[in-house]
Amino acid sequence: MKTKQINRIALSVYFFLSGLCFATWASRIPTLKASFNLNDAQLGSILLVMPIAALIGTISSGWLISRFNNRDLLLFSFLFFAFALLGISLVNSALLLIFILALFSICMRILNIAMNAQSITLQAFYHKNIIGSFHGIWSLGGVIGVLFSTIMVEYNVIIQNHFLIIALVTILATIIAYKYSLTKDKSTTGNKLIIGKPDPFIFYLGLLIFFAAICEGGMFDWSGIYFKEVVKEDVFTYGYLLFMIFMATSRFFLDRVLDKIGMPKLYIISGLLISTGTLTTILFPQFWTALIGFCLVGIGVSAIFPMTYILAGKSKKYSAGMAISIIGTYAIVGMFIGPPLIGYLSHTFGLKNAFFILVFCGVMFIPISQLFFKTQKANL
Template identity: 55%
Template sequence: MISTTKHRFFLSLFFFMSGLSFATWASRIPTIKTTFDFNEAELGSILLALPIGSLLGLPLSGWLVSKYNSRVPLTVGYGLNALSLALIGFAHNTFSLVAAVVLFAFTTRIFNISVNTQALTLQKRFEKKIVGSFHGYWSIGGIAGILLSTLFLELNVPIQYHFLAVAILMLIVTLYSYQFLLKGDRSETGNKLILSKPDPYIFYLGLVVFLCAICEGGMFDWSGIYFQEIIKVEIFTYGYLIFMTFMAMSRFVSDLIVARFGMPSTYIMSAVCIISGISLAIIFPFFWTAMVGFSLVGFGTAAIIPMSYALAGASKKYSAGMAISIITTYSITGMLLGPPLIGYLAHAFSLRVSFIIFAICGLLLIPITQMFFKHQRLSDKAG
């Protein structure tokens, strides 16, 4: 009998490794841009492959979590994710790069839904909230990935060997940790997508994660470019590093913040941090002001996805796995629009101007989250 503590440790390890692998890819986007000599618009088009691959994984991921225990698609998805990361590093032309990125996104989609289904299932065995801490480990993994990328940049390690080393580590962790994942978490009800009028409960949460995904995706993919071309620092990973550091800090304290102030207030505080942080970085494009600005954006975006996933898991219409799958579609759509939109706006105007999109998304979070909680209160009274 495996203890809940051991389940939590190895599930946290998967979140950590997921953050590390994603940060490995995102932190070397400037390297890919330079290697293939892409302009901003061309890079934006390449980044479209990421959300397109995720959308292709939508029907399969939803079917897998309803057909099998989540540890099966989690393990297979992450193993294939390691292979795709290595293929990105060895891509020698645009076609092979796009194909590898699509596979990376496709497998990330399957893994993410599976690992979050495990997290929500394990949460039921704890009295205190632990979902935020899982996402905190994702951010810690992201920090580790950025630090590793920074070290390899300093040592002039080629991207192909960098990505291959991380991929091998991913495979080792996957093969060993499979035995410690939860079993028998397949839900018997709520596994089918109901084609009807959108459920307001899920729809509002979907809009929230959509706006957050634009901010997160844009910061993941463009923070390095911003520090390289606007702040003009040689080690361009600083911006991504500070963003991920404060995202991790926020996620480890987000459960305490929610317990103290409640989810409605936490959503508003998150939005204010995003708006003020990105405004600071845009208006004052200098190293330290940008570092402070990016840290505020990281702190602001961090709690939104964990809170929204936790709320989705309480859906009365769908199982936790299916609810997460649905709102993740909104998140992927945000990823679809965010990074390419930044690229096209940067090409048409400037990179500084394009970052205004993040402030607009932060502003829209306030009324939409308030509409969600109003709907929730009315539903509770009616029920």
Template identity: 55%
Template sequence: MEITMNKQRLSLSVFFFLAGFNFASWTSRIPTIAGALHLNEAELGSILLTMPVSSLIGLPLSGWLVTRYDSRIPLTAAFLLNAVSLSLIGLADTSFYLIIALFLFALSMRIFNIAVNTQAITLQKQFERKINGSFHGLWSLGGIVGVGVTTLLVSLEVTIVPHLLSVSVFSVLATLITTQYLLRNDRSTSGNKLSLGKPDPAIVYLGLLVFFAAVCEGGMFDWSGIYFQQVIKEEVFTAGYLIFMSFMALSRFISDRIIDRIGMARTYVLSALLIFSGITLAILLPSFWPAMVGFSLVGFGTASVIPMTYTLAGTSTKYSPGVTLSIIVTYGIIGMLIGPPLIGYLAHAFNLKVSFILFAFAGIMLIPISQLFFRLEKKV
């Protein structure tokens, strides 16, 4: 039994790592794509709207798939589509084709996200210790490696097409090898139908936590490279993204221990303060080292929020894990829908430094929302 559980954990770890690697391979190439297609901040912000809109469209489908089938089936199919659509992003030579590629990429990513986290929550219940944070840590580690590979390829002047095509081929091969070891027979038999009555306050609070985390996390993914390119004037524009991802991964690997020591309620407060102080530092002192320190604080602060919230979602007595995740991920997608494009519009209207105040606000909002959730839990 223990050997099987470890194989399942290892296979899930591979998928989390590859998902982070693929996502970072795309986001770290955003400045390259924007330059090649001659996009200004507002135009780029509008194109980035494709991803959260596609994710919203994919949410009902993903929720239905994880309640209709074992989660490994939509997980595998979605990740294969994700790998193929990544190569289409590299091949896009017009804004129209880029939008189509991003639509497929985001749709497959949403289905994969629900399926892989359903697996993670189910597997977590079989372990005596917390392991969910380590899965998300591997996602961030994959992101670090992805940014590192992109930074190397940019310095070697390797173009985007062979870069993303290579990542796609590797992802397909890894999926075909790893999928056989995923958790089986995890489809829930109850809690699969949404109630149209009064919303569950606990799930609403969890959704809001994911919303504000998504504004920060998604915005940093999309705009940290642009910030270092345009505000910091750094030629190797991936430096800010890389330090952000590095500290996010570091935090996620130790987050389970931090939570065990100080509790989830205090961890949310700590996360909020780190995000706020990090963004403030990068805005007030827009030079290389202060920005690097600031982005590292933001990475450390954002890291624990989504894994913690997903773990809390798995304790819901009203819905199955797949349905609960579908509900709260909707809030996250709305955060992605509002955050990154709004940064683009604010940057176009004012400047990029001013627009980053949005991240500081979203970060500090984690404190009152998390306090409301834990007060509600004490009453139950």
């Protein structure tokens, strides 16, 4: 087997583990909400910790990727990521939960930037789009995570045992993947942040990531609660599971779809699917119609992050890692605003009405993406 294929498999393992761990945490948010006796506003406040901590991870990652190979960053960030996941299930006070969520979020941000920077480097070896498949594998990890969580919830397995299993799998797989990861991929140019007038290329991509973060963050953090409290489904992971399955499946076809219709049209289609799916869930909050709505949203959000990262890798001003780190700041702002805002709106107007935020975000992909392509033809 060629070296680049071995490197691709190793990186795929990291993407899978990232999706697995994140879905494990997100799918058990209703469990944590109940165990700490939190209302929606209180949960929204605790969720604020994650984007604030992720901002620290984003800032530090720009410095780290300029000094270390991504494989080393992936090894250490994933190990701490696994320990933090286990810690979430063990803490017994809100203060400790806030601390461990901060660590979890910092590690997640560093490993995500390192993974995506390495995926852009690997894509150059293949001379074709392969980034969509990596994000598909992330989503597949998410699907497995939700499936496993559903089994744990169905059979009343305590969250401590659940998270311990996932943490051990993550630690073992991380150590094995490290041995076969791409080496010496540290960028030597474009690693310095330039302060001044915003670069339109990065600015528009940042806005796209901003609204994508609100959509994905809203679905990750609130879909389980929506199914439990609005749809009135005891096995609250069903909606999240279908959302992840359709997002994963769509991402595996993304590279082919991009070759067929191109990014400008796909941003429009994605925005329409997100808005339509969310409206379906809001207007018809019954089991099957809500499932259909969540499936449409899953298809819609599947392409946004991969497409935007591909475009970021074409920056003439920054290295791929630095460009992803910069637009990652916009994602943090989206995560900072989105899930907590849904919590506050839900506390005041009800969770069903709070989901109109996602409808608005879906619509916004259309004008922003078209403005980007119109003004950046010379860069692409």
